[in-house]
Amino acid sequence: MGGQYDANTSPPRGPNVLLRDAAVGYSNRLKSAYKQKDRVLATAEGREEELHAYQNAHGTWRFYRTLCQVRFGYLSFLVVMVLLMFSFTLLMEIFFAIFLPSAKYDDYYTVRAVVSLILLPIVLFFLSYIFEEASRLFVDALNKSDGSLPNFRLALAVVIHYLRHRTELAEPEESGDQAPVDDNANEGGDELRRTRSSRTGILHQRTSLLLTAKNDPFLDDDKDEEDEAWERKEAAAEQAQAQAIEATETRSARLSAVGEVPQKKTALNRWMRAKAAVKTTLLIKKKRFPQIFGRAFRKFISGFVVVSLIFFSSSFIIGTFVTGGSFKLGPFDNSTELVSNELKTTHGLSASITVNGKIISFDDTSEYAACSVSYDGLSVLDLALMADAVYGTTTKIQKDAMENRFNGTELEDWKYVARNNESTDGQNWMEVYFPAVNMTVIAVRGTASATDALEDMHFWFGICIMQAINVFVPFLKQLPRAFVVRLLSMNLISAIMPSPVFTDLLNHAVDTRARVGDNLVITGHSLGGAIAAMIGAKTKTSAVSFSGPGLLYSLGRFDISAQDVRDYVLTMKPRKDIVPRVDELGGLVQEIRCKRPSPMGCHSTSTHLCELYFSCGDPRQRNWSTNEKCIEYGNLPSGDDDDDE
CATH class of the missing domain: 1.10.287 (Helix Hairpins)
Structure with a gap:
C-alpha cells in the first residue's frame, strides 16, 4: 500500500514504460527480420529471388527518380532564366539612369549618376553570387550521380529522417511517472532501477541499430568521424x-x-x-565556397555586352530610318466627277463569291471593323493623318501638314493649341482643337532619332530580351503574368531612376483632360503610339496607337491596369510589322494588311495611311490621286494571304 508492492507482482507500468516496451519489441522484431533475411540470402534461391525483386524495384524507382529530376531540372531552369532576365534588366536600368539623354534634364542628375556608379560594384557582387548559385543548382539538377545536390539533399535527408523516426528520437520523460517508494522498499526499488537501466541500455543499443540501418538511403555511416579525421x-x-x-x-x-x-x-x-x-x-x-565572379557570370557579362550592342544597333537603325510628316495630298477638289472616280478606284465592285447558289459581290479591298469607329466625328484615318503630321521637326512643318490634310474639309477650322517645349521636353507632341466637332487631339511623335531609340530600349529592353530568348527556349508562358509584370517593373530601384521622358506630356494630358472632359483623343505612331496608349489608360481617355508596342507586360513599369488598357486603347497593327510584337497588345487590336515586303516598310506611317484609305475610303473627299506613295502602294501585289500564317 502507498508505494509498496509485492516482489511477486509486476511493477507499476506508466505510459513511458509502455512506450519503452513497445520500442524494445519493435527493435526485437526488426532484429529477427534481419536474421530471417540473412538466412534466406544464404541460399541460391533466396539470392536469385532477392535480385529479381531488387531489379523490379530499381526500374520503378529509376523512372520515378528521372521524372522528379526532370521536374526539378525544369524548375531550376526557370529560376536561372528569371535571374538572367532580372540581371539584364537591372544592369540596363543602371546604365539608362546615367546615360539616358532625357535623364540629363533632371535636377538631381549628378547625384543620381554618382549614386548609381557607387552602387554598381555592389550590384555586380550581388548578381554574381545569385547567378553562380542558380547556375550551379541547374547543373547539379542535371547530374544523376548521388550527392550531386549535397546541401539540398542533406537538408531533405534530415527532414525525412525526422519524419520517419520522430517517435524513436523522443526522449522518455520518466520523472513524472515514477511511483513513490518508501524506505522499506529500497531493495525492491534498486532491483527495479537495475531492470530499467538494463532495458534502457538494450533500448538505446537496438534503437541505434534501427536508426543506422544500412538500407536507409539517407544515412551515411561514419561520415562525421571521417570528416573529423x-x-x-x-x-x-x-x-x-x-x-x-x-x-x-x-x-x-x-x-x-x-x-x-x-x-x-x-x-x-x-x-x-x-x-x-x-x-x-x-x-x-x-572547397564548395559561394562563387563570386565565376565562369558563368563572366560569360553572362560577355553575353550582356553583345546582346546590348545588337539591340542598340537595331533600335538605332529603326530610329534613323523611320520618317514621317512628308505625306502630301493633292489640292482639295470635292467635285462629283473626281469623287466618283476616286470611289471607283478604291472601292470598285471587282470580286464576287457564290454562296448557296447565289452570287455575292464585294470590294476587292479589305473593309476593317475599325473603319466604322468614330470619336465624335473623327475617324481612324483622321487620327492617322495627325499621327504622321506630328513628325514635323518644327511648328511650321506641323501646321503646313495640318493645312494640307484638313483645309477644305468640314474640319478646316482646326486650331493649333500647343506643343512640347523644344528645349527641355524629350517627347515631341502637339495639341489640336477641332471646333466643328468639339474634339481635342493630342498627337505624340514616335521614334525618329537615336535618342528616341534609346527611350524605346529603356521602356521595353527587359521584355524584348525575354521574348527573344523565348523564341528558342519557350519559358515565358510558364511564368505567371503577374510575376513577370512585377519583375519588369523595377520598383527595387525606382527611387534612383530619373523621371520618365513622358512626364511633361502626362501632366499636360491630365490638365487637358480636366479642361475638356471626354472630348479628348490621344494618338501616336510607334513609340508615340505606346505612350499615347499608356497615357490614355492612365487618364481613362480614348487612345489610338499605330504600330505601337504592347503594354500588358509593362503594366507595372507604367503603373497602369490591364482593365484600363482594355477599355480605352485601340491599336492598328500591320501584318509583318515587328514593333507591335514587342510586349503584348491589349485592348482592341485591328490587324491590317501590309503589301510591302519588309517589316520596316510595314512599320511606316505611309503604310497605315494608304492601307486605311484603300480599305476604309475617305468620307472627307480629300484628293489622294496625286500622292506618289499611295500610287506605288496600290500597284504592289497583295501577297498577304492569311492562310499562309
Whole structure:
C-alpha cells in the first residue's frame, strides 16, 4: 500500500514504460527480420529471388527518380532564366539612369549618376553570387550521380529522417511517472532501477541499430568521424608546414643578421612560399565556397555586352530610318466627277463569291471593323493623318501638314493649341482643337532619332530580351503574368531612376483632360503610339496607337491596369510589322494588311495611311490621286494571304 508492492507482482507500468516496451519489441522484431533475411540470402534461391525483386524495384524507382529530376531540372531552369532576365534588366536600368539623354534634364542628375556608379560594384557582387548559385543548382539538377545536390539533399535527408523516426528520437520523460517508494522498499526499488537501466541500455543499443540501418538511403555511416579525421589530418599538415616555414624564416633572419645568407637558400625560401601559396589555392578550390565572379557570370557579362550592342544597333537603325510628316495630298477638289472616280478606284465592285447558289459581290479591298469607329466625328484615318503630321521637326512643318490634310474639309477650322517645349521636353507632341466637332487631339511623335531609340530600349529592353530568348527556349508562358509584370517593373530601384521622358506630356494630358472632359483623343505612331496608349489608360481617355508596342507586360513599369488598357486603347497593327510584337497588345487590336515586303516598310506611317484609305475610303473627299506613295502602294501585289500564317 502507498508505494509498496509485492516482489511477486509486476511493477507499476506508466505510459513511458509502455512506450519503452513497445520500442524494445519493435527493435526485437526488426532484429529477427534481419536474421530471417540473412538466412534466406544464404541460399541460391533466396539470392536469385532477392535480385529479381531488387531489379523490379530499381526500374520503378529509376523512372520515378528521372521524372522528379526532370521536374526539378525544369524548375531550376526557370529560376536561372528569371535571374538572367532580372540581371539584364537591372544592369540596363543602371546604365539608362546615367546615360539616358532625357535623364540629363533632371535636377538631381549628378547625384543620381554618382549614386548609381557607387552602387554598381555592389550590384555586380550581388548578381554574381545569385547567378553562380542558380547556375550551379541547374547543373547539379542535371547530374544523376548521388550527392550531386549535397546541401539540398542533406537538408531533405534530415527532414525525412525526422519524419520517419520522430517517435524513436523522443526522449522518455520518466520523472513524472515514477511511483513513490518508501524506505522499506529500497531493495525492491534498486532491483527495479537495475531492470530499467538494463532495458534502457538494450533500448538505446537496438534503437541505434534501427536508426543506422544500412538500407536507409539517407544515412551515411561514419561520415562525421571521417570528416573529423580528415580535418585533423589537414590541420596537422598545415601546422607542420607553417612550423617549417617559420623555422626556415627564423634561420634566414638569424643568418641575415650576421651577413651569411646564401643566395640559394633565399631563392629556396621564395619557392617554398610560392609552393605553399599554390597548395592553399588548390585547397580552397576544392572547397564548395559561394562563387563570386565565376565562369558563368563572366560569360553572362560577355553575353550582356553583345546582346546590348545588337539591340542598340537595331533600335538605332529603326530610329534613323523611320520618317514621317512628308505625306502630301493633292489640292482639295470635292467635285462629283473626281469623287466618283476616286470611289471607283478604291472601292470598285471587282470580286464576287457564290454562296448557296447565289452570287455575292464585294470590294476587292479589305473593309476593317475599325473603319466604322468614330470619336465624335473623327475617324481612324483622321487620327492617322495627325499621327504622321506630328513628325514635323518644327511648328511650321506641323501646321503646313495640318493645312494640307484638313483645309477644305468640314474640319478646316482646326486650331493649333500647343506643343512640347523644344528645349527641355524629350517627347515631341502637339495639341489640336477641332471646333466643328468639339474634339481635342493630342498627337505624340514616335521614334525618329537615336535618342528616341534609346527611350524605346529603356521602356521595353527587359521584355524584348525575354521574348527573344523565348523564341528558342519557350519559358515565358510558364511564368505567371503577374510575376513577370512585377519583375519588369523595377520598383527595387525606382527611387534612383530619373523621371520618365513622358512626364511633361502626362501632366499636360491630365490638365487637358480636366479642361475638356471626354472630348479628348490621344494618338501616336510607334513609340508615340505606346505612350499615347499608356497615357490614355492612365487618364481613362480614348487612345489610338499605330504600330505601337504592347503594354500588358509593362503594366507595372507604367503603373497602369490591364482593365484600363482594355477599355480605352485601340491599336492598328500591320501584318509583318515587328514593333507591335514587342510586349503584348491589349485592348482592341485591328490587324491590317501590309503589301510591302519588309517589316520596316510595314512599320511606316505611309503604310497605315494608304492601307486605311484603300480599305476604309475617305468620307472627307480629300484628293489622294496625286500622292506618289499611295500610287506605288496600290500597284504592289497583295501577297498577304492569311492562310499562309
